[in-house]
Amino acid sequence: xxxxxxxxxxxxxxxxxxxxxxxxxxxxxxxxxxxxxxxxxxxxxxxxxxxxxxxxxxxxxxxxxxxxxxxxxxxxxxxxxxxxxxxxxxxxxxxxxxxxxxxxxxxxxxxxxxxxxxxxxxxxxxxxxxxxxxxxxxxxxxxxxxxxxxxxxxxxxxx
Numbered sequence: 001x002x003x004x005x006x007x008x009x010x011x012x013x014x015x016x017x018x019x020x021x022x023x024x025x026x027x028x029x030x031x032x033x034x035x036x037x038x039x040x041x042x043x044x045x046x047x048x049x050x051x052x053x054x055x056x057x058x059x060x061x062x063x064x065x066x067x068x069x070x071x072x073x074x075x076x077x078x079x080x081x082x083x084x085x086x087x088x089x090x091x092x093x094x095x096x097x098x099x100x101x102x103x104x105x106x107x108x109x110x111x112x113x114x115x116x117x118x119x120x121x122x123x124x125x126x127x128x129x130x131x132x133x134x135x136x137x138x139x140x141x142x143x144x145x146x147x148x149x150x151x152x153x154x155x156x157x158x159x
Contacts, residue, residue, distance in 0.1 A: 009050075012040060014107035016050045017070075021110075023061070025051075025068040082111060083155040091144035096151060098134040105129040112136060112151070121154055123147045 015038070016031065025031045031047040042050075056068040085108045087099040100108050109129035115121040123143050128135040138147040 008103040010101070010107050011103040012042070012046075013050050013054055014104075014110055015040070016047075016054060016056075017107070017110050020051075020054075020056050020068045020070065023067060023069075025056075026066060027058075027068075031068070082108075085111075086151070086155055089148045089151060091148040093144050094138040094141050094147075095144045096136040096138065096148040098136065098151065100132050100134060102132050105132055105134045109134045112154075115154060121150060123150055 012035070015035065016025075019025050019031065019034050024034055028044055028047045028051065031051065032042055032044055035042050035047070051068060054070070056070055058066060058068050061067055061069060085100050085104050087101065089096055089098050091097070098105075098108065106129040109127040112121060112124065112127050112134065116124040116126070123138050123140065123146060125137045125139050127137070136147060136151065138144050140146070
């Protein structure tokens with residue numbers, strides 16, 4: 001009998017984001033199959049709900065292939081509730097450390113990485129996530145405090 005891992009909704013959605021970003025999901029059935037392959041049993045209804053909640057839409061990519069992808073708009077559900085994922089932020093040197101609810105760190109790190117790539121979080125190099133902590137590295141050797149302030153502004157929807 002195959003072992004089935006139970007994920008929190010936040011952790012599962014973090015995995016869904018990765019699968020969609022890796023261009024593996026062409027249909028809801030693909031998502032169910034990929035999650036099952038990784039040992040996480042979900043129904044088609046759960047897959048559908050996750051894709052909708054995360055703001056994934058099915059359409060042609062730049063190569064003309066139909067697949068799920070994320071549309072970068074301010075109203076994207078992935079950015080809503082960002083402040084709900086942040087319990088506290090502390091900084092030291094070039095680091096910002098974010099405390100999250102259990103299971104939310106990878107989800108938040110993914111959002112911050114995409115914000116950095118998209119030019120909305122300019123002072124970050126990258127993130128490292130555990131279960132309930134995210135380490136964010138600043139481009140500046142002493143920019144941890146400024147990075148923490150930038151993350152707080154991002155979480156409030158400020159520019």
